[in-house]
Amino acid sequence: MITHDSPYFAQVRLLVSVLPSVAKEPCFALKGGTAINLFVRNMPRLSVDIDLAFLPIGDRESALREIGAALGRITEALTRQGYRVDPGKRQDENVNGLLVTDGAATIKIEVSPVLRGTVYPEATRRIVDRAEAEFGFAEVPVVSFADLYAGKLVAALDRQHPRDLFDVKLLLADEGISDDLFRAFLVYLISGDDSIARLLNPARKPLEDLYERQFVGMTTEPATLDELKQAREDLIALLHRRLGESEKNFLLSFKRGEPQWNLLGVEHAETLPAVRWKLLNISQMSPVKHREVLGNLERVLEDI
The missing domain is CATH 3.30.460 (Beta Polymerase; domain 2)
Incomplete structure (x- = not known):
């Protein structure tokens, strides 16, 4: 409190x-x-x-x-x-x-x-x-609401800080993930520092220490550690359900360095600097490294 x-x-x-x-x-x-x-x-x-x-x-x-x-x-x-x-x-x-x-x-x-x-x-x-x-x-x-929570979803998958998971918990309980938000999430997903495969299949980080040191005392109503852990699982499961064949094919095309933007449905996504930077990084990978990261993503998407 x-x-x-x-x-x-x-x-x-x-x-x-x-x-x-x-x-x-x-x-x-x-x-x-x-x-x-x-x-x-x-x-x-x-x-x-x-x-x-x-x-x-x-x-x-x-x-x-x-x-x-x-x-x-x-x-x-x-x-x-x-x-x-x-x-x-x-x-x-x-x-x-x-x-x-x-x-x-x-x-x-x-x-x-x-x-x-x-x-x-x-x-x-x-x-x-x-x-x-x-x-x-x-x-x-x-x-925008979609940009705001798209960034928050990526942060929750990456940092897994209790504050981010609390914000996600309320989103899932109230509005859920709309089509606009999900499309924005895909843009932020391909723009992030971490790999797409790791974000979609994240190793669960311990929350106990951060919960006590950087979360308790910040909320108007208590949120238990177990509730935040459940919010993390709910988020991952929901995102996996939302990833249809079109979305999976888009992510794979992006990782190949040949994005099929028509599968994303965001007209100007290819003009965003972070997206262009990630594509440049992909183009500069060695063939061995490129096959490795593409294979990692293919395996994760096959399991979803």
Whole structure:
């Protein structure tokens, strides 16, 4: 249960106070747990990071410059308001994140320079009522519901963090996985750092330590460890049921480096930078490595 003396509470207060400065940058849209739990659902849990999607899909060097410039403007705005702001993540000497501190708490602002663009259009959302009553008003651009949860499903399969599994648990109990969401999931699946085969057939990671250290105290209603483990199994089983022959053939064609985009049904997917980057990586694999990864995916899909 959430209590006002929780360190998470102070982080969310800081996060909400920072969001107006972030929202002034039109190249960004909010994604991840904060978008889900403060702008879509009525705060079933707290979320303490600002994860941003970079919306333009131009070339990488231009994107890195624009991300750096936007984060620089956010830094200046927050510094004028009295916050301490330090550089966070870097890539090739470019800043892709910030650490913001108000003396009582610290939060991260992070942008992925690879996962640029979205599958569906973003929209401006107002903070949900429960969060506004506790932390104040905010209004920000947020990625689409399908993009939001497509990224969350991939994160739940990859990291298997209790927070991600909690968000998935509520999705499966409420809306389920729509056709639009499933198509977006396939795009995020082929865009991710991990292999498609491992994500579709993940080794189950232990949850106990993260559950105690980084989950307990974040939710308005308790969620047991067993419930989160069951949500993980439910997600994997549902995704397997949704993978028909067309979807399997699309994934195999992508892994071969010759994607059959008509099987996916997302017109502009091939223009997304992360998708193009993965195809480039496939084209540069040695024949031996390519046969290995393709064989791994074929075996996983045959078993589904």
